[in-house]
Amino acid sequence: MDNNLVFLFDLDGTITAEETLPKISKYFGIDAQIDILTQETLNGNIPFVESFIRRVDILKQIPVSDINNLLEEVRLFSVVVHFIRQHSNQCYIVTGNLTDWIEKLVSRIGCGFFASKGEVHNDRLIKLTEILKKEDVVKQFKKQGKTVVFIGDGNNDSEAMRESDISIACGLTHYPANSVLSVADYAVFSEASLLRLLHQIQSRQPGKSVILSCAGIGSRLGLGQTKALIELHGKKLIEIQLDSFRKMEDVRIVIGFQSNVIIQTVLKIRTDVIFVYNHDYFQTKTGASFYLGARHANEYAIAWDGDLLVHPEDIEKCLSFEGEYIGCSSIVSDDPVYIQTDADGQAIAFSYDSGVFEWSGPACLRSSNVKYVVDNVFNQIEELLPLTLLQIRARDIDTYEDYKNALHFTRGWK
Ligand SMILES: [Mg+2]
Incomplete structure (x- = not known):
């Protein structure tokens, strides 16, 4: 303490x-x-x-x-x-x-x-x-x-x-x-949530925290609102995420752009979320948001981008996997960040050129290992490699084309 x-x-x-x-x-x-x-x-x-x-x-x-x-x-x-x-x-x-x-x-x-x-x-x-x-x-x-x-x-x-x-x-x-x-x-x-946060500030608590990054302005998507608020099959993205995390006690949502709307939306679903501010959301990316979210988080912090959609059958695997890992999928994006692996199948490098898998998130790291970066979560992870790879089915929504793909990908999900 x-x-x-x-x-x-x-x-x-x-x-x-x-x-x-x-x-x-x-x-x-x-x-x-x-x-x-x-x-x-x-x-x-x-x-x-x-x-x-x-x-x-x-x-x-x-x-x-x-x-x-x-x-x-x-x-x-x-x-x-x-x-x-x-x-x-x-x-x-x-x-x-x-x-x-x-x-x-x-x-x-x-x-x-x-x-x-x-x-x-x-x-x-x-x-x-x-x-x-x-x-x-x-x-x-x-x-x-x-x-x-x-x-x-x-x-x-x-x-x-x-x-x-x-x-x-x-x-x-x-x-x-x-x-x-x-x-x-x-x-x-x-x-x-106040009591949990006070204890977390006092000393690192055991267990896991989910850090959901929802601070960005979603500029590449061009729908004029932060990604957490866009709808897929009549449900807001943030509602889909909260449903995935309903068994997790410590859910931390990093907010910036349209923060009040996100807070109101979340509070209708659960009131025990800890909201973390990234006031510098316009100048920084998800790496900065993850750092802020992990600052007083539990022993392990799971970085989950607000626009990351993981297949329901793979969510449990992401939330319960023991120890540090990074999430990957088969190559599905037009413009992926590839993951290169060693003979044991561990992730050893990120690359814009080639790799067997695509970096998809989430990533689970020891909170004490999370350092400040202004750019992306994978930039934060780079110096922590090698790390265990967890292969999942996932999509993210960076562009309008991704959005249409995601609609297709998630059709029929419960
Ligand atoms: Mg007062």
């Missing part, structure tokens, strides 16, 4: 299963004023600091202890709280909320915290004295040499997430703010 790690959690909507402010305002009958302010703030239309000052001003009328008592009862995500308690010396809550409002709630969770401060007199808030800038907390830990992981969902988390070493957009209560998604390394939408 990496003891140099520090986990910083936003409070509202990340640890609490309901936003605290609407709860306060509803309880004390001031919803109308507060709701508009909250929504506008979450949407990023009112700067956080201005919104916070205005909110505090409205809430000043309520005794501080009343808010403190009310928030102590707020519903929490039990799985998140459990993780925090188990690692309480590495976890902190970082919230813009006022210390005097959340002290009881935080002590119930059981870790250190950073919050805004105010001057209280006779149980009434007199004035604000400090508005917490979450990014300052991140910088402070980084100065101490810590590796900072930030988990948040709101607009006021985005700067802190940008400064963090690893940032997780958390969609447990509501869809994360756009500003958060635009800097996040990961996005998760269930407690199961």
Whole structure:
């Protein structure tokens, strides 16, 4: 386990299963004023600091202890709280909320915290004295040499997430703010996937992860959308892939172009996927996406391109094969990347000129062997050769001609 790690959690909507402010305002009958302010703030239309000052001003009328008592009862995500308690010396809550409002709630969770401060007199808030800038907390830990992981969902988390070493957009209560998604390394939408990811960041976990690369713009195909969203026989490619991986616990989807549409499509099918951002999707290829997906993946990472179609009878073989391998097929493409083999049938080189097989993917590698490349997965694999070859029936969809072939290839699949 990496003891140099520090986990910083936003409070509202990340640890609490309901936003605290609407709860306060509803309880004390001031919803109308507060709701508009909250929504506008979450949407990023009112700067956080201005919104916070205005909110505090409205809430000043309520005794501080009343808010403190009310928030102590707020519903929490039990799985998140459990993780925090188990690692309480590495976890902190970082919230813009006022210390005097959340002290009881935080002590119930059981870790250190950073919050805004105010001057209280006779149980009434007199004035604000400090508005917490979450990014300052991140910088402070980084100065101490810590590796900072930030988990948040709101607009006021985005700067802190940008400064963090690893940032997780958390969609447990509501869809994360756009500003958060635009800097996040990961996005998760269930407690199961958040917990799995936190453990993976802490230390390499046993087992396999599937890394499905869906970040590209699909320019050669020319259908104007990322390949994951094109349809074959009435089913989106991403739906076909998820069906193939339904038995795999750790499915990681690397997203870039049209990421929100992909997320929405996936969440209708399963919510425990870990989304990995390749923000540089226009300049990089699947090798970069695989690297990002494998960064905190389980011991073995299976590289699976979003447009790779494997015959149903061969999928199980790809997912359960023990150890490292690379997938190949007989020569089926117009413009293949060939695989050259040695006398034992091991893959020893890729070639544009000749070979017995065609590189098709997938590939299963030890995650720790996956290095960063800007181009293709096979460029990444080259220095790891020789590797075991796994022969399968597969197609990919690079061009419109490939698409038509794939329609033919997949006809009659269950
Ligand atoms: Mg929040």
